[in-house]
Amino acid sequence: MIKRIVIVGAGQAGLAAATKLRQEGFQGAITMLGDEGAMPYQRPPLSKAYLLGKLEAERLSFRNSDFFYLRNIGICQNEPALEIDRVTKGVVTAHGRHLYDHLILATGAGPIKLPASMAEGIDNIFYLRNKADADRLRPILREGAQLLVVGGGYIGLEVAAASRQVGAQVTLVEMAPRILNRVAAEPTASYFRRLHSSQGVDIREGIGLTGLKPDGAAITATLADESTLTIDAVVVGIGVRPNVGLAEAVGLATDGGILVDEFGRTSDPSIWAAGDCASFSYQGEMTRIESVPHAIDQAEHVARNILGAELPYRPRPWFWSHQYSTKLQIAGFNRGYDRATVSQGIAEGSMTVSYFREERLIAVDCLNDARSFMLAKRQLGL
Amino acid sequence: MPEITFILPAGKEQTCTAREGLSLMEVALQNGVPGIIAECNGSAACATCHIIVDDALASTLDPISEHENDMLDFTAAPRAPGSRLSCQIKVDGRLDGAAIRIPAEM
Numbered sequence: 001m002i003k004r005i006v007i008v009g010a011g012q013a014g015l016a017a018a019t020k021l022r023q024e025g026f027q028g029a030i031t032m033l034g035d036e037g038a039m040p041y042q043r044p045p046l047s048k049a050y051l052l053g054k055l056e057a058e059r060l061s062f063r064n065s066d067f068f069y070l071r072n073i074g075i076c077q078n079e080p081a082l083e084i085d086r087v088t089k090g091v092v093t094a095h096g097r098h099l100y101d102h103l104i105l106a107t108g109a110g111p112i113k114l115p116a117s118m119a120e121g122i123d124n125i126f127y128l129r130n131k132a133d134a135d136r137l138r139p140i141l142r143e144g145a146q147l148l149v150v151g152g153g154y155i156g157l158e159v160a161a162a163s164r165q166v167g168a169q170v171t172l173v174e175m176a177p178r179i180l181n182r183v184a185a186e187p188t189a190s191y192f193r194r195l196h197s198s199q200g201v202d203i204r205e206g207i208g209l210t211g212l213k214p215d216g217a218a219i220t221a222t223l224a225d226e227s228t229l230t231i232d233a234v235v236v237g238i239g240v241r242p243n244v245g246l247a248e249a250v251g252l253a254t255d256g257g258i259l260v261d262e263f264g265r266t267s268d269p270s271i272w273a274a275g276d277c278a279s280f281s282y283q284g285e286m287t288r289i290e291s292v293p294h295a296i297d298q299a300e301h302v303a304r305n306i307l308g309a310e311l312p313y314r315p316r317p318w319f320w321s322h323q324y325s326t327k328l329q330i331a332g333f334n335r336g337y338d339r340a341t342v343s344q345g346i347a348e349g350s351m352t353v354s355y356f357r358e359e360r361l362i363a364v365d366c367l368n369d370a371r372s373f374m375l376a377k378r379q380l381g382l
Numbered sequence: 383m384p385e386i387t388f389i390l391p392a393g394k395e396q397t398c399t400a401r402e403g404l405s406l407m408e409v410a411l412q413n414g415v416p417g418i419i420a421e422c423n424g425s426a427a428c429a430t431c432h433i434i435v436d437d438a439l440a441s442t443l444d445p446i447s448e449h450e451n452d453m454l455d456f457t458a459a460p461r462a463p464g465s466r467l468s469c470q471i472k473v474d475g476r477l478d479g480a481a482i483r484i485p486a487e488m
Contacts, residue, residue, distance in 0.1 A: 062423075063411065064412055071414075320422055327449060370453045371456075
């Protein structure tokens with residue numbers, strides 16, 4: 001008989017697990033432990049609508065407090081888990097100990113930071129993972145502000161777009177030979193390079209940031225080509241690392257994330273993990289997927305499996321981004337593609353990049369091409 | 383505040399008061415209306431917040447964007463004449479007293 005389930009993390013995966021447990025009829029105690037002093041909220045708008053002030057803070061929250069109250073889901077908004085005690089089955093916090101029969105780790109991921117030696121003494125360095133990060137950055141993003149974005153991945157590009165939309169001047173540097181180097185093929189990168197250039201973003205590829213120096217209220221940034229920029233703030237989007245500290249400290253297996261089996265179970269049969277923090281075997285490789293739909297799906301599987309469903313999880317990877325008036329929808333996982341083709345969509349300016357591996361379609365990037373996205377999603381069985 | 387009734391696939395009704403300015407999808411989620419999944423949190427990227435409005439309401443709502451129109455052709459439940467993505471409909475006085483049908487997934 002399961003009486004108590006504790007969820008560490010109050011993000012997308014944590015919320016999905018809690019909600020699913022109740023939907024499936026679980027009547028025991030559910031306690032979610034958050035560490036941001038906030039009700040569960042959506043992260044994707046932090047680099048888009050919320051950053052632009054187009055979405056109020058209240059609407060970032062997934063559900064209001066009534067939702068949790070009516071379902072008897074306990075939320076400790078600011079009670080970070082300090083330690084797991086696997087022997088007595090409890091999560092230790094500053095306020096005491098939350099005992100569990102089953103524990104779900106939905107600890108998410110945290111941004112990779114600039115080296116301490118580079119960041120030392122510089123105040124206006126921003127990351128964009130939490131609402132607090134976005135709240136700090138918002139007042140800086142104003143007309144005429146000089147901004148350096150480090151990293152040409154989706155977060156960096158979304159911040160660049162939001163910054164241009166409020167009239168800030170943006171230089172974006174990417175250390176790799178091109179933007180989106182790790183996540184997309186050249187045609188998708190070209191599309192975004194053209195889009196951002198036409199909106200006035202100064203994109204510099206194959207060039208890293210080598211140093212930052214305070215310069216009065218401003219900052220002098222030095223790049224790898226020895227050029228310098230005078231800027232007001234630096235926004236860093238160079239990837240994330242899964243939050244595995246709690247798990248590692250008590251000897252749970254990790255492999256590029258908290259290791260889980262096809263059911264979402266860690267190396268301890270009463271501890272489970274889901275979302276950005278979890279690593280699992282997919283297509284023959286250990287994989288972490290950073291995507292909202294995946295976080296929801298995997299967490300819901302964990303909820304059902306705790307209750308005995310024995311439902312193996314099969315990812316349905318898909319992603320989206322929104323920059324200026326371009327909607328990007330990605331279906332599938334392009335890892336290991338050997339060929340990418342470009343086709344024009346029906347609407348003007350729309351385009352789809354299709355990824356193949358051994359002549360089999362594995363993923364698509366659809367730019368303002370919803371129709372191709374939905375067709376491919378079906379074709380890929382997602 | 384506008385009062386909105388969601389009609390679930392089996393015919394059960396759920397009436398909620400809705401704050402103006404929210405999307406219809408947000409109202410459904412806050413009230414735990416089943417069948418509205420909204421995986422993409424309102425970006426019109428997933429088509430999992432499909433609803434059906436009646437003709438009278440359909441004609442008073444703002445027109446469907448091309449993007450929403452394309453997405454609607456691929457919803458899990460087949461598209462009907464009054465099909466919309468609820469994340470793209472903002473709650474205002476026009477929705478007061480509206481009956482919103484949640485389609486059954488096939």
